[in-house]
Structure formats: C-alpha cells, structure tokens
Amino acid sequence: MYIVQIASECAPVIKAGGLGDVVYGLSRELEIRGNTVELILPKYDCMRYDHIWGLHNAYTNLSVPWYGAAIHCSVYCGWVHGRVCFFIEPHSQENFFNRGCYYGCDDDNMRFAFFSKAALEFLLQSNKRPDIIHCHDWQTGLVPVMLNEIYKYHGMEHQRVCYTIHNFKHQGIDGVNTLLATGLNQEAYYFQYDKLRDNFNPFALNFMKGGIVYSNAVTTVSPNHAWEARTTDVGSGLGHTLHLHQDKFSGVLNGIDYDFWNPEIDRYIPFNYTHDDFEQKLYNKKALQERLMLRSGDKPIIAYIGRLDHQKGVHLVHHAIYHALNKGAQFVLLGSATEPGINAHFQHEKQFLNSNPDVHLELGFNEELSHLIYAGADMIIVPSNYEPCGLTQMIGLKYGTVPIVRGVGGLVNTVFDRDYDQNVPPEQRNGYVFYHTDERAFESAMDRAIDLWYQHLEEFRNLAVVGMKYDYSWNVPGTEYLKIYDWIKHKW
Numbered sequence: 214m215y216i217v218q219i220a221s222e223c224a225p226v227i228k229a230g231g232l233g234d235v236v237y238g239l240s241r242e243l244e245i246r247g248n249t250v251e252l253i254l255p256k257y258d259c260m261r262y263d264h265i266w267g268l269h270n271a272y273t274n275l276s277v278p279w280y281g282a283a284i285h286c287s288v289y290c291g292w293v294h295g296r297v298c299f300f301i302e303p304h305s306q307e308n309f310f311n312r313g314c315y316y317g318c319d320d321d322n323m324r325f326a327f328f329s330k331a332a333l334e335f336l337l338q339s340n341k342r343p344d345i346i347h348c349h350d351w352q353t354g355l356v357p358v359m360l361n362e363i364y365k366y367h368g369m370e371h372q373r374v375c376y377t378i379h380n381f382k383h384q385g386i387d388g389v390n391t392l393l394a395t396g397l398n399q400e401a402y403y404f405q406y407d408k409l410r411d412n413f414n415p416f417a418l419n420f421m422k423g424g425i426v427y428s429n430a431v432t433t434v435s436p437n438h439a440w441e442a443r444t445t446d447v448g449s450g451l452g453h454t455l456h457l458h459q460d461k462f463s464g465v466l467n468g469i470d471y472d473f474w475n476p477e478i479d480r481y482i483p484f485n486y487t488h489d490d491f492e493q494k495l496y497n498k499k500a501l502q503e504r505l506m507l508r509s510g511d512k513p514i515i516a517y518i519g520r521l522d523h524q525k526g527v528h529l530v531h532h533a534i535y536h537a538l539n540k541g542a543q544f545v546l547l548g549s550a551t552e553p554g555i556n557a558h559f560q561h562e563k564q565f566l567n568s569n570p571d572v573h574l575e576l577g578f579n580e581e582l583s584h585l586i587y588a589g590a591d592m593i594i595v596p597s598n599y600e601p602c603g604l605t606q607m608i609g610l611k612y613g614t615v616p617i618v619r620g621v622g623g624l625v626n627t628v629f630d631r632d633y634d635q636n637v638p639p640e641q642r643n644g645y646v647f648y649h650t651d652e653r654a655f656e657s658a659m660d661r662a663i664d665l666w667y668q669h670l671e672e673f674r675n676l677a678v679v680g681m682k683y684d685y686s687w688n689v690p691g692t693e694y695l696k697i698y699d700w701i702k703h704k705w
C-alpha cells in the first residue's frame with residue numbers, strides 16, 4: 214500500500230509531545246511491513262535539522278491557491294531516521310513556519326489551514342496518488358474536507374483518509390476567513406451542522422469536526438478513550454458528532470518505537486540493560502543523581518515527564534513533589550508549560566526548592582535528558598485529568614520504571630494495579646492506579662508504591678521486571694491500522 218502521512222509533528226525532528234512519537238513510530242512500522250510511506254510536514258525554522266539526512270530542494274514550483282491568489286512554496290525532501298519526509302516552505306509575508314515555535318501563534322488556524330491546503334496541492338501537482346492519506350489532530354482536519362470538496366474533482370477521487378485524533382481539547386475553531394482563504398467557497402453550505410459548523414458556537418467552524426465528518430475512518434489513540442470521547446465530556450463537545458459517525462470511529466492503542474525507546478540499545482543512557490540484568494539500571498540511577506546533583510544514596514526516585522497543563526493534572530504533579538519528599542523519596546520533573554500562569558508557578562517552585570538535595574525541576578524540553586530519567590527513576594507518575602493514550606507510562610514500563618497513574622483514557626488500557634486489579638492475574642500486574650482527582654487518592658497509590666520499595670525491594674523489582682516484559686510496540690497497532698486502511702480502501 215502507498216500511504217502518505219500529513220502531520221504537524223514527526224519525532225525527533227519536530228516534537229512538541231506524543232503526536233510526534235506516534236507519527237514517526239507508525240510510519241516506521243508500516244514501512245517495515247512492506248508499505249511505501251511518505252510524510253508531509255511544515256518546514257519550521259526551529260525544527261531539529263540535525264536529525265534530517267540529505268535535505269534538498271525537491272520541488273521548487275509549488276503554487277498554492279490562497280485567498281483567490283497564490284502563495285509560492287518550495288518543498289524540501291530529506292530522510293528522518295530512514296523515513297522520507299517532504300517539508301513545505303511557503304514564501305509569503307506571513308512567514309507561517311518561521312516563528313521560532315511550532316504552535317502558540319495567534320494565527321495558528323490559518324497557518325495549519327494553509328499547510329493542509331499546500332500538502333494536498335503538493336500531492337496533486339507532483340502526481341502522487343497514495344491509497345491512503347493519514348492525517349492527525351485539528352491541524353490537518355481540513356485535509357479530508359478539501360480532498361472531498363475540491364481535489365476529488367481534479368483527479369484525486371480514489372484517495373481515502375484515515376483521521377486520528379490525539380487530543381480532543383484543541384479543535385481549531387475559526388470563522389469564515391478560513392473558507393475564503395482555502396477556496397471552500399460556499400459559506401452557507403459549510404456552515405451547516407452536519408458539516409463544519411461548531412456544535413456549540415453557531416458562528417464558528419470546527420476543523421476537527423470537519424475531519425470527523427469527511428474522513429473515511431476516524432480513530433483515537435486507545436479503546437477506552439474512544440468510549441469516553443463518545444459518551445462523556447472528554448469529547449469536548451464532539452461526542453454527538455462521534456456518535457453520528459460511530460460506524461467509522463474506533464480506538465487503536467498507540468505503540469512505542471522500541472528502536473528508539475529501549476534500554477537495551479538506548480544511546481542516550483550510560484548503561485544499557487534488559488530485564489535479565491536489571492542491576493545495570495541502578496548505575497543509570499546513580500548517573501541521573503549525579504547529573505541533576507541529587508543527594509546520592511538509597512531513596513526511590515519518582516519522576517514526572519510531560520507537558521505541564523490542565524490535562525496532565527498539574528495540581529497533583531505539584532502535590533506529588535512534596536508528598537514524595539515527606540515519604541523519604543526523591544523527585545525529578547522534566548516538563549514545559551505554555552500557559553504563563555502554570556509556567557510562573559513551576560518557576561517559583563523551582564527557585565523555592567533549589568537547594569533541596571532530593572528534588573530537581575527541569576523546566577523546558579530536553580529529549581536526551583528524558584531518556585536518562587526514564588532509565589534512572591524507580592517510578593513515573595501520570596496523574597492526568599484525561600489522557601487519550603499516554604506514552605510516558607508505556608515508555609516507563611519498558612525502562613523498568615513503575616507507573617503510578619490515574620485510571621482514565623489509555624492509562625486504563627496499559628497499567629494494571631498491583632494490589633487491586635480484578636481483571637488481570639497478579640503475576641501480570643504492572644503498576645499502581647488511582648481514580649479520584651483529589652490528593653488523598655493519589656497519595657494512597659504513591660504510598661503503596663513507596664512502601665513496597667522500602668519494605669520489599671525484591672518484590673518492587675519483580676513488579677518492574679513484569680512491566681519490562683509487556684509488549685507495547687507498534688506490532689499490534691500496526692496490524693490494526695493496516696486493517697482499517699484495507700477496509701476504507703475497499704469499502705468506499
């Protein structure tokens with residue numbers, strides 16, 4: 214099969230969070246199975262150019278219709294750890310992707326509406342006709358809309374779209390301008406509730422809703438979250454739309470790329486290890502303590518890695534720092550916040566705790582350091598308010614770092630409580646789960662983990678080793694996506 218992925222991120226070259234990991238990991242898996250995979254991405258000025266091999270200008274004459282005129286683009290081609298990627302660079306005053314950031318601009322909707330249009334124009338003008346276009350999140354929600362309403366009539370009638378939603382919170386809500394810009398010309402037609410009109414704001418268009426309505430298959434990133442999105446408020450207002458389109462909507466649990474996230478071969482950690490020589494992990498713990506100037510000695514290290522925002526349960530992350538210290542553990546945090554209030558809060562905490570030898574808060578994005586933390590910590594917390602899939606608990610498991618998670622979204626599909634899970638036999642349980650969002654609930658799970666570490670270290674290590682043996686690779690999800698591709702290719 215010939216598959217083109219259109220996305221705003223691809224790790225490690227463009228990574229703001231889990232979306233990048235998934236786009237890269239899935240592409241690799243599909244290619245290993247003999248499919249042809251190409252990626253189309255924006256050419257941001259701030260991406261990690263050191264991860265691109267052989268970058269060259271492959272297509273100099275892409276003209277993208279925009280507001281009745283056109284924007285001239287160059288398309289660069291290069292290999293990101295073996296994957297063929299096309300990077301679109303528009304030449305216009307707006308400098309859409311030369312902003313020193315991936316997201317967070319006032320005109321993000323326009324930037325990614327343009328990118329979606331440019332990606333389709335690139336396919337059209339370069340005569341690429343993939344069997345499947347796989348696009349992701351709100352940034353590319355307009356791809357299936359434009360494919361069906363415009364490009365289908367210009368020779369792209371056989372292309373089918375799989376649309377994956379990684380986060381329902383951000384949907385791309387915009388006004389009529391996007392229609393004018395992209396050439397979706399009949400305002401009244403698109404402003405209908407069965408098309409792009411937002412379910413709650415009658416004056417707005419919703420890119421993600423458009424993606425759901427117009428795609429041939431829609432997925433989210435775990436079976437449990439697919440259910441939650443349809444039936445609870447975590448669908449952020451799109452539950453009804455998902456319900457109407459339930460026949461083509463499903464949840465496919467993400468995988469982890471074990472070529473990149475694997476303590477056996479990880480080149481960012483000083484001591485490689487497997488579940489057979491678990492003692493090596495302890496040397497990584499020492500290295501982590503040295504690197505972050507933590508007091509050396511025998512205390513469990515509890516870690517948090519992730520974006521710092523409401524989704525991730527920041528109030529509980531904050532509480533975990535002090536609770537860990539009270540319980541005689543060390544705490545390491547690696548995270549970044551885009552919201553100024555949350556950023557200021559953690560900056561303040563960092564200063565306040567600066568001289569404490571048992572805690573380190575690293576505020577910023579640091580891929581290399583994240584590997585050492587996964588390898589060196591004993592436990593990793595994921596106390597999210599909602600979590601479509603969650604990658605950090607799955608990476609933690611692979612590194613023998615026991616997850617302590619809230620029972621929501623994909624966390625329910627991946628972590629099974631050591632003491633209480635009724636559906637999984639004791640020898641297969643791999644972590645700790647709590648359900649309520651209050652501090653007491655979280656403390657009870659943390660306490661069980663910390664107490665086991667202090668009182669029965671051997672048992673704690675057994676628990677970690679069980680986690681390492683779980684297979685959360687792309688093997689199973691790769692098969693599931695290929696089944697979906699096959700289904701939409703033949704059904705429509």
Ligand SMILES: Nc1ncnc2c1ncn2[C@@H]1O[C@H](COP(=O)(O)OP(=O)(O)O[C@H]2O[C@H](CO)[C@@H](O)[C@H](O)[C@H]2O)[C@@H](O)[C@H]1O
Nearest residue numbers: 230231232379519520548577578579580600601602603604
């Ligand atoms: N400061 C930092 N420095 C270095 N690395 C950092 C970092 N902050 C985060 N990371 C890394 O980014 C990834 C984050 O994974 P998450 O599952 O938390 O994704 P996120 O919530 O962004 O994305 C959404 O998409 C993913 C993928 O579908 C879903 O798993 C998830 O539930 C959904 O919210 C991990 O690889 C983590 O190590």
